[in-house]
Amino acid sequence: MKKELAKTYNPKEIEEKLYEKWCENKYFHAEVDESRKPFTTVMPPPNITGKLHMGHAFDNTLQDILIRYKRMQGYNALWIPGTDHAAISTEVKVTNQLKEEGIDKKELGREGFLARTWQWKEEYAGTIENQLKKMGISCDWDRERFTMDEGCSKAVEEVFIRLYEKGYIYKGSRIINWCPKCKTSLSDAEVEHEDQDGHFWHIKYPVVGTDEFLEIATTRPETMLGDTAIAVHPEDERYKDLVGKNVILPLVNREIPVVADAYVDKEFGTGAVKITPAHDPNDFEVGKRHNLEEINIMNDDATINENGGKYAGMERYEARRAIVKELDEQGYLVKTAPHMHSVGTHDRCGTTVEPLIKQQWFVKMEELAKPAIEALKTGELKFVPERFDKTYLHWLENIKDWCISRQIWWGHRIPAYYCDECGEFVVARKMPKKCPHCGCTHFTQDEDTLDTWFSSALWPFSTLGWPEQTKDLEYFYPTDVLVTGYDIIFFWVIRMVFSGFEHTGKSPFHTVLIHGLIRDSQGRKMSKSLGNGIDPLDIIDQYGADALRLTLVTGNAPGNDMRFYHERVEASRNFANKVWNASRFILMNVGDEGVAEPDAKLFNAADKWILSKVNTLAKDVTENMDKYELGIAVQKIYDFIWDEFCDWYVELVKYRIYHKEEKPAEADCALWTLKTVLGNALKLLHPFMPFITEEIYGALKPEEESLMMSDWPVYKEEWNYPSDEALLGHVKDITRGIRNMRSEMNVPNSRKTKAFIVSEDAGFLCGLEQLKESVQPLMAAGDIVMESEKKEIAEDAVSIVVPGATVYLPLEDLVDFEQERERLAKEEDRLKREIKRAEGMLSNEKFISKAPADKVQSEREKLEKYTQMLSQVQERMAGLGGCVRP
């Protein structure tokens, strides 16, 4: 049953239909099957905070290419999709949505808020699923997961309890990053440092018992309300006498000691530092060393609390201004200098983070990090490209304990229960019956939830059933490749790796394929605030999913960022159209009844050449795919289809097709080869452009069920035809030479000329003879005359010298002999230079002795070739000499 294809490719007509077919036939679904090898990957779960952006399209396209490739290779390919609850981000979004409706989140209460957030989740997870489907993503929808679904939640609870029981999770009062807007603690990774213009305020403190002053400098004067010491360097001569003495804290009028601590940099500022243990991580450490009091001066919303005396109730920057003003009025402010400093901000809301001392839950990282470091060193885990090893190792080797508790509602609640009587807590799977400390029977669960990355860290195994030892887990785990952007190596990749080792004893994947960011045409990050984001669905709507996918994977090296602009998608769309039309031509000619495989002896050189080419292409592409060089792989396929198959083979085949009646056997060779080579090319292209390839393949081989489930092409020894490749190489050289000449001389295409091809190579002439009719139109030749030596060729002809042959085009009146002579002289010059170069290399003894034999050999061959060409040119020039026209 033959299908008619439309004149231009219209993606909309086929994409949805094909995706439905794939789903209906369960092609994306994988089950345990011991007879086959699994290939597993888990999708980095997109946040349910909104629609997918171009980065997601990129990430998922790469994964889809790999999974489709492996599926065709015969692996039992499993790709698990899902979404992430994105704790803080989602909570912020829902809170804002409520605010717009005039509802305060607190009014709703925890339960009400969670119910509302689940609604949000349903809506957005649906949108995301839809978007992924439009992109052609072949993940197993039957296994779609959510980081807060039952199974993932169970895994989270189990991990928390196990880590607690092993002593890796502890509750402690430590200085943490606090977001005053979201009113929650944050991990170090969630804090972004940005340089801001600020001030350096120099303040002098009276030294008790003297009339001296000690000058310090600070960027955050409001924190002086919580100062409990001044620190100087122990070897700082300037301040040696002051160590041990006290100073008066201005405004507050508290006496605080001067301590010596090596943390202080003598060269920086005044060399004396105010110490606020409750509001600075370093000061906190200094405070611990010197047993200093920790005075918390701030409320959770970053207003000053009752410890701030008369500043209590003021917002932090308001307090700063008031304090500076007052210091100035009272003569304590020495000077104010502009100062650029780094300010920590919350990566989700941009609010300046406040370091505060809080009771929080932490994961002790040192031990957990060890196997993750080791894995990279032993090769159990590798990054592509390798340079990300350093990023990974640097982070792990300097890792600090992970603050995992968050003071928000949307997330996994911490399984710790506090006794209502004595306040002691119990970590347990269920609410305990009786307090082991006091016997009380009433408990309250910890209000905090876990960092969103705590659950995504378990994603590669929680989605396969862990903590149960399921068949899925046994068969599909460890997964194979993880594809993700370099921006979440710290957040996610590292945490998955150490979690994998800790809970399953294995690395969760052997390879991490890292990609970059998609930027706009000017190289800027796509962001909501800039409004420069491009919606992948808009692109799909305009150009089709395949064009989008091809754009995302072309011309990009792993790990590098990419600029996205319409011209690139247009180029991809044009390629899709090219494939479509070449296929249309083939389908029109192949006919309904199909073509039987001809006897190999009947193939002509062009057939063998293209079979040989597609054969090596399969081999090369496979190698590139295995090295994750997807951009190189697709470039080779693109070049093959367009430059070799369409521009040469299809053209070379037309003569035989149009003369089918006379010589049916020859036409069949052409048709069979067209169909076969196209089929293989479609297979190779399929992972990149799944829709168009599947559609065409369905028309080309209606007897087969599906392209996506067909076999990946492998190299065949019987399709290796080196001599035909060489012959076609010559034919192309000659054709290009003729076209070039005609173009230069402005010969209209309608004017066909004879072409005399003179060569001493009988084999070549014989091969060419076979292709004569096929090749004639490409050379715009009315006839081709082949001769072993120059005979009766009109004097008024131009000559084209190619390796092994000279071509004469009798262009009669068009030939300007002066011009022809000049051209030949230029050619002679060029060849002489080439010969000189080759001779130079070959006369270099070191080259002969040190270079690989095949390089030396190829230089010799070049020398021979050029020498021969030179004599052809010179012969022609001599022949021309006798007939100079006045």
Next chain:
RNA sequence: GGAGACAUAGCUCAGCUGGGAGAGCAUUUGCUUGACGUGUAAAGGGUCGCAGGUUCGAGUCCUGUUGUCUCCACCA
């Protein structure tokens, strides 16, 4: 302060383990050739940032240098 990346044709970028510089777009000029003008044939355009080094040979490896960007880091 530490680490990394990039610097190649007018623009955006490829170039894998070193062996005569490539693509797409843009520009110029032909072509209604029975799949495609979303096409086709041709042309112009590069001291591969700079300086050294290793090598028979460097866009590719090493060192230094300049410029741009990114990440990490507690300099108050």
